[in-house]
Amino acid sequence: MIMQDFAEAFRLAFGLVAAMDADLVEIIGLSLRVSLTAVLVAAVLGMPLGALLATVRFPGRSAVVIVVNALMGLPPVVVGLLVYMALSNAGPLGFLQFLYTPAAMIIAQSILITPIVAALTRQIIEAMNFEYAEQFASLSVPWHTRIVALISDARYALLTVLLAGFGRAIAEVGAVIIVGGNIAHLTRVMTTAIALETSKGDLALALALGIVLLVIALVVNAAVMSLRAGAESRAHA
Amino acid sequence: MLDQPIAQSASQLPLAVAGLCFRAGGATLIDQLDLVLTDHGVTVVMGPNGAGKSLLVRLLHGLIESQAGSITWNGRSCGQATRLRQAMVFQKPVLLRRSVAANVDFVLRLKGASNRERLNQLLAQANLLDKKDQPARALSGGEQQRLALARALASDPDVLFLDEPTASLDPSSTQTIETAITQASGRGVKIILVTHDAGQARRLANDVVFIHRGAVLEHSGAEGFFKQPASIAARDYLAGKLVI
Numbered sequence: 001m002i003m004q005d006f007a008e009a010f011r012l013a014f015g016l017v018a019a020m021d022a023d024l025v026e027i028i029g030l031s032l033r034v035s036l037t038a039v040l041v042a043a044v045l046g047m048p049l050g051a052l053l054a055t056v057r058f059p060g061r062s063a064v065v066i067v068v069n070a071l072m073g074l075p076p077v078v079v080g081l082l083v084y085m086a087l088s089n090a091g092p093l094g095f096l097q098f099l100y101t102p103a104a105m106i107i108a109q110s111i112l113i114t115p116i117v118a119a120l121t122r123q124i125i126e127a128m129n130f131e132y133a134e135q136f137a138s139l140s141v142p143w144h145t146r147i148v149a150l151i152s153d154a155r156y157a158l159l160t161v162l163l164a165g166f167g168r169a170i171a172e173v174g175a176v177i178i179v180g181g182n183i184a185h186l187t188r189v190m191t192t193a194i195a196l197e198t199s200k201g202d203l204a205l206a207l208a209l210g211i212v213l214l215v216i217a218l219v220v221n222a223a224v225m226s227l228r229a230g231a232e233s234r235a236h237a
Numbered sequence: 238m239l240d241q242p243i244a245q246s247a248s249q250l251p252l253a254v255a256g257l258c259f260r261a262g263g264a265t266l267i268d269q270l271d272l273v274l275t276d277h278g279v280t281v282v283m284g285p286n287g288a289g290k291s292l293l294v295r296l297l298h299g300l301i302e303s304q305a306g307s308i309t310w311n312g313r314s315c316g317q318a319t320r321l322r323q324a325m326v327f328q329k330p331v332l333l334r335r336s337v338a339a340n341v342d343f344v345l346r347l348k349g350a351s352n353r354e355r356l357n358q359l360l361a362q363a364n365l366l367d368k369k370d371q372p373a374r375a376l377s378g379g380e381q382q383r384l385a386l387a388r389a390l391a392s393d394p395d396v397l398f399l400d401e402p403t404a405s406l407d408p409s410s411t412q413t414i415e416t417a418i419t420q421a422s423g424r425g426v427k428i429i430l431v432t433h434d435a436g437q438a439r440r441l442a443n444d445v446v447f448i449h450r451g452a453v454l455e456h457s458g459a460e461g462f463f464k465q466p467a468s469i470a471a472r473d474y475l476a477g478k479l480v481i
Contacts, residue, residue, distance in 0.1 A: 135331040137300055139344060139392065140321050149343070153334040 012204030031189040035169035038109035042117040050121025051147045071115030080178030083108040100181040108175040113165035120161040125150050156231035163224045249310045249395045251275040257306035268451040278443035279428040285480040289451040290431045294398045324394035328401040330385035338369040344391040363387035379410025396427040447471045
């Protein structure tokens, strides 16, 4: 009986995916929009921060590095809670009226993955800077040119960093369900929909979304890996 | 054509080093080193392994700081300002993860002198014009070092340091590099070359600084040095004996 339900759920799920069900497409679209925007924000903030930490020596630098590394493991629900408090009507950013909108979800995911991007960028850039530093010193390269050159030369390795950030964002549920509220046609994304449909017992839609989520993860990973492999074979990485 | 760069390089010479000391990990690696270089041309720094040759050129270039003593280039303390008119080729070339041309162009841009003609001229001199679009890191060892030298020359330095640039390179790359060194020297660039290769030293040197245990054991004209080294250590070194 259970096995039959299981098979039936898979059959329905593949049906939904194959038919490009409108609800399904809407949910996937919003998921991608929210998480990709969060990756963009995290890249813009996290990469220069990571590069700066990798190349500039200042008092308290190790403490900052430790904090950034620790923030990589931020629990999504805690981020969700803090963003919820900040954006709620009584909170300091309540006037923005962002709560229960995709904007709130983007903010929460950006906070979640910026430390990941910053910490991994620091590791990569620090290793490269170790190699370049003496040459750059010999050439008297100004610090801002160094950072741009390091980020540019590490671009293929940094793709993997963005991938890690995207993977974390697209898969998390704790933050977006608190600040987004899982409102149909407004803030419902793949992970929140899976949580809801599972609790309602509609395993087919949940499973369909789960399959899409897995496929997205596989495709993005494969794309980045092949890009990197190409770069390595051209000795750029 | 030749005169003006020579006049320019005179702006960094003489080099005066007095009482230079560098210690690391409890060991004194450069010990009360004195040296004066007044003439342009090629100064070759020789000496047994661990004598402090690489350290010395790094100190002279201002990449590391000494604990005691002074280094002045035409009266100016060694540092950022003097380094701006100097360049260095390291034993192991550090190439950017970019194309051959982009590596040279990086330095041309840095000096505000990016132009295609100069770029092509530098690559042609390094015998790399046909590889300009290839990734720099995919080049052979000899090609990489030729590129590193072309990049160093792109900054149009008054002083060029080379730290064993041809160690373990093929003869044709070595020849290309030696030709470029001779040409740069002819243009008035002061060359300070660290080498283990006595043949190379004989081919290029105007004067030789022989370093032993972190101090200058002798500094003399190349001809005199190779004919009759004053110190026993230099004599043993040239004779291929182990000098400890």
